[in-house]
Amino acid sequence: MLVVANWKMNKTASEAKEFLDKFIPKFNVKNSKVVICPPSVDMFEFENSEVLNKIGLGAQNLFYKDKGSFTGETSVEMLKDLKVSYAIIGHSERRNIFAETDSDVNKKIKASLNGEITPIVCVGETLAERGNGTTKQVIKNQILGAIYGINSSNIEKVVFAYEPIWAIGTGKAINPEQADEICGLIKEIINKDVTVLYGGSVNDKNCKQLFAKKNINGALIGGASLDADKFLKIISEAENE
Numbered sequence: 133m134l135v136v137a138n139w140k141m142n143k144t145a146s147e148a149k150e151f152l153d154k155f156i157p158k159f160n161v162k163n164s165k166v167v168i169c170p171p172s173v174d175m176f177e178f179e180n181s182e183v184l185n186k187i188g189l190g191a192q193n194l195f196y197k198d199k200g201s202f203t204g205e206t207s208v209e210m211l212k213d214l215k216v217s218y219a220i221i222g223h224s225e226r227r228n229i230f231a232e233t234d235s236d237v238n239k240k241i242k243a244s245l246n247g248e249i250t251p252i253v254c255v256g257e258t259l260a261e262r263g264n265g266t267t268k269q270v271i272k273n274q275i276l277g278a279i280y281g282i283n284s285s286n287i288e289k290v291v292f293a294y295e296p297i298w299a300i301g302t303g304k305a306i307n308p309e310q311a312d313e314i315c316g317l318i319k320e321i322i323n324k325d326v327t328v329l330y331g332g333s334v335n336d337k338n339c340k341q342l343f344a345k346k347n348i349n350g351a352l353i354g355g356a357s358l359d360a361d362k363f364l365k366i367i368s369e370a371e372n373e
């Protein structure tokens with residue numbers, strides 16, 4: 133099981149430190165891997181080896197160019213220097229608010245793989261698309277756009293996250309059967325046993341049922357990852373799976 137926290141634009145560096153001071157002493161995993169993706173300005177709080185020995189550090193985004201005149205962007209090399217080993221790519225908030233396209237997502241995945249950062253690639257449908265029955269086609273198009281031109285040994289290294297947009301931050305998680313179906317579809321499209329996470333209103337109450345599903349290999353968690361105790365509870369459910 134892979135359990136990933138996406139803090140989004142929440143927590144100052146001092147709040148991140150407070151979280152870690154509470155979280156790390158209670159944290160212990162044997163069977164699962166835990167990754168936290170804080171805002172990049174908080175990352176130096178994770179440099180402490182006690183933290184990085186236990187959890188993976190992830191970025192919420194990256195840019196695909198090596199360096200240069202790209203105001204406001206962060207390169208793979210800069211992230212690696214801070215010991216980042218995962219990066220969320222193509223989150224629906226990046227696609228919708230910051231107009232990222234499937235082609236941007238594809239370039240970012242390639243840059244990430246080149247720099248040996250594991251990409252966590254997000255796909256998901258809107259409520260309208262679910263309503264008009266095009267979910268599977270939408271997911272297929274996003275996946276094929278994302279992996280275009282990536283060879284099969286590299287595709288195995290990619291983590292996918294199925295995040296129905298209507299379930300993100302709404303408190304309305306999808307039902308576990310529907311989540312399992314689309315996570316299974318992603319494995320079918322890729323035609324390999326890749327790691328597929330579910331994301332969208334995962335919390336300490338509903339995670340157990342989601343983790344029990346065959347095609348769900350973990351979760352990408354926003355809101356519920358901001359509270360150390362709730363996040364620890366979710367991790368312990370993943371451990372028991």
Ligand code: PGA
Nearest residue numbers: 300301332333353354355
């Ligand atoms: P949520 O966010 O858990 O707050 O719904 C998930 C995500 O956007 O990755």
